[in-house]
Amino acid sequence: MGLLARRNLFHDKVRFAVTLTGIVFALVLIIIQFGLFLGFTTTTSNNIDHSNADLWVVFHGVGYFDMGRNFSERKFYQVLSTPGVERAEKYMQAFARWKRPDGRVENVQVIGFHPGSGLGEPWNMVQGSVADLKQEDSVIVDELYREKLGVERIGDRIEIGDHRARVVGFTRGIRSFTTSPFIYAKFKNSLDYTNPESSEDSTAYILVKASAGITSQELQRRLRERLADVDIYTTAEFSRKTRFYWMFTTGAGLAVLTAALLGLVVGVAVVAQTIYAATMDHIREYGTLKAMGATNRYLYRVLIEQAVWSALLGYGLAMIVAHFIVQASEKGGAIILMPWSMSLGMLILAVVMCVAAALVSINKVTRIDPAMVFRG
Amino acid sequence: MREINRASAIRAEGLSKIYREGATELRALQEVDLEVRAGELTLLMGPSGSGKTTLLSILGCILRASEGNLEILGEDVSALREKELPRIRREAIGFVFQGFNLFPALTAAENVALALDVRGVRGGDARQQGEELLAEVGLAEKARSFPADLSGGQKQRVAIARALAGNPPILLADEPTAALDWTSGRTVIELLQRLAREQGRAVVMVTHDPRVLSFGDRIIHLEDGRIVREEAGASKAIASLAFLEGLPGQGSIQAVGL
Numbered sequence A: 001m002g003l004l005a006r007r008n009l010f011h012d013k014v015r016f017a018v019t020l021t022g023i024v025f026a027l028v029l030i031i032i033q034f035g036l037f038l039g040f041t042t043t044t045s046n047n048i049d050h051s052n053a054d055l056w057v058v059f060h061g062v063g064y065f066d067m068g069r070n071f072s073e074r075k076f077y078q079v080l081s082t083p084g085v086e087r088a089e090k091y092m093q094a095f096a097r098w099k100r101p102d103g104r105v106e107n108v109q110v111i112g113f114h115p116g117s118g119l120g121e122p123w124n125m126v127q128g129s130v131a132d133l134k135q136e137d138s139v140i141v142d143e144l145y146r147e148k149l150g151v152e153r154i155g156d157r158i159e160i161g162d163h164r165a166r167v168v169g170f171t172r173g174i175r176s177f178t179t180s181p182f183i184y185a186k187f188k189n190s191l192d193y194t195n196p197e198s199s200e201d202s203t204a205y206i207l208v209k210a211s212a213g214i215t216s217q218e219l220q221r222r223l224r225e226r227l228a229d230v231d232i233y234t235t236a237e238f239s240r241k242t243r244f245y246w247m248f249t250t251g252a253g254l255a256v257l258t259a260a261l262l263g264l265v266v267g268v269a270v271v272a273q274t275i276y277a278a279t280m281d282h283i284r285e286y287g288t289l290k291a292m293g294a295t296n297r298y299l300y301r302v303l304i305e306q307a308v309w310s311a312l313l314g315y316g317l318a319m320i321v322a323h324f325i326v327q328a329s330e331k332g333g334a335i336i337l338m339p340w341s342m343s344l345g346m347l348i349l350a351v352v353m354c355v356a357a358a359l360v361s362i363n364k365v366t367r368i369d370p371a372m373v374f375r376g
Numbered sequence B: 001m002r003e004i005n006r007a008s009a010i011r012a013e014g015l016s017k018i019y020r021e022g023a024t025e026l027r028a029l030q031e032v033d034l035e036v037r038a039g040e041l042t043l044l045m046g047p048s049g050s051g052k053t054t055l056l057s058i059l060g061c062i063l064r065a066s067e068g069n070l071e072i073l074g075e076d077v078s079a080l081r082e083k084e085l086p087r088i089r090r091e092a093i094g095f096v097f098q099g100f101n102l103f104p105a106l107t108a109a110e111n112v113a114l115a116l117d118v119r120g121v122r123g124g125d126a127r128q129q130g131e132e133l134l135a136e137v138g139l140a141e142k143a144r145s146f147p148a149d150l151s152g153g154q155k156q157r158v159a160i161a162r163a164l165a166g167n168p169p170i171l172l173a174d175e176p177t178a179a180l181d182w183t184s185g186r187t188v189i190e191l192l193q194r195l196a197r198e199q200g201r202a203v204v205m206v207t208h209d210p211r212v213l214s215f216g217d218r219i220i221h222l223e224d225g226r227i228v229r230e231e232a233g234a235s236k237a238i239a240s241l242a243f244l245e246g247l248p249g250q251g252s253i254q255a256v257g258l
């Protein structure tokens, strides 16, 4: 029966091409939509996930990264003096105006941190180094936004929040999901750029690294006992809260999620229709098989084998197509992510969709109509 | 010897079939009694819509009668559950169709092998039996041809080879020559006749074609779902008439066969 399943697939090459196209289209559509969704969620919590911190101390009630609110630096010293804290650093993010060399103005999101601390630093440096930020009024930007920010190379001069500054390095692939790119600067400068009036002894976040021998949860409890008016999250918690906020509380995330679900529905419909049509093409043959004494079980196996072959071949092609699309997205406005878990999920989805679609037609196949097999 | 060959392969009693479509009922078969014997080519004739295909489907356990009893090789199949019918078809029955119903994606040999596969015969055994069956119908050299590359007559012979997979005692053919020219049709009928007479199978063939009458051992006429007439086939008629009346056989063919 394996022979029949395979031969039937390849016998009518046009029909097979149509089937495969349907499956590949559906899978690629789903991959793109879910990849965008995943790219979006990952992007929203990117700075948190790469912070290398164990705990985040935030102003009480701050639910997500982009909402940072300053509080007194005294908390910072309280944290530092807590046993089990190996290291703590002030950290902030806030919006600022970026004036390009040609005078045009863009909005940017400034990240202030302590260069050399290893906490909250930009990653994936391709030019310059994080240490260069120790110089006064220097910034690091991502190469994705070269054009938008009007900078070409290290040494380019711009104005940010009415302060002159110099580009000292570029990262690769640190994306913002808003229209405001991230700009990295040392903590003190970031305050100047974003809110000149704010006192130097305040911070929006405190990033904490726990000592060896104490768990993040344990240290979290300890800090909660000692600090009032702030919330203390593990990095994973704060990341999740931020992603959740952008995903479900704002229209942006819901739009991406809806598109992903629609992609799934359309994809399933296309595959179901494609496989169903391919099965119906051979309905007379299945009737003949049944007349020959094949059991329903035998027919199921032929159908399932055929569906699995379609799924595997469609999946293989879809992966190739998706690979190129994912690669292209790395330079584009929105990243499409396809982790291995998604590749595996797609494989399972492809097989399940194809087999389910084939089984939908099984009623027609197993209820043999003698008139059909005897028709001339 | 003769007696064993002529044993009853199919025994049907009071078969009726009612097709229901919504409120309308169609009596396709009414109280059909029939015995099909091994070693004979039984022809089933009748106008279009008289119930020939319906009867053949019931005899072949593809379709269940609304009423009546059916015995296949001594087994009462009207009592069997739906799930057991495929076994009867695999073990007892081979079908030959007007439209051949070969699998276009498979070669002649693979078409036969598929029928063996359905019966659990695989690998080397399947290859050997497949070759033998194609040789039986005179198409050993076409084993690797696809149906599209065969003539109508060749296709039907491949289909007969396939029907012989599993060596079924009963062959049921629905107008197997209707799509063929007379030369090919004749080859097919001679083959079916040989399978009945020389191999002792019970062969039932539905036909419209009066030219094939002389090949049958029995001719059963169906009209409006009833058996209206049964006669002995030409060859037997010749023998019996010659025996009874002492006449030379040749002259009687006209009178009895046509």
Ligand SMILES: Nc1ncnc2c1ncn2[C@@H]1O[C@H](COP(=O)(O)OP(=O)(O)O)[C@@H](O)[C@H]1O
Binding pocket: A371, B019, B020, B021, B026, B028, B046, B047, B048, B049, B050, B051, B052, B053, B054, B055
């Ligand atoms: N599946 C069916 N449903 C309803 N009526 C049917 C069906 N199959 C056959 N019939 C009717 O039963 C009668 C006998 O049909 P059939 O056995 O195909 O005759 P034949 O083979 O002698 O031409 C016809 O009137 C036909 O229309």
Ligand SMILES: [Mg+2]
Binding pocket: B052, B053, B054
């Ligand atoms: Mg008919």
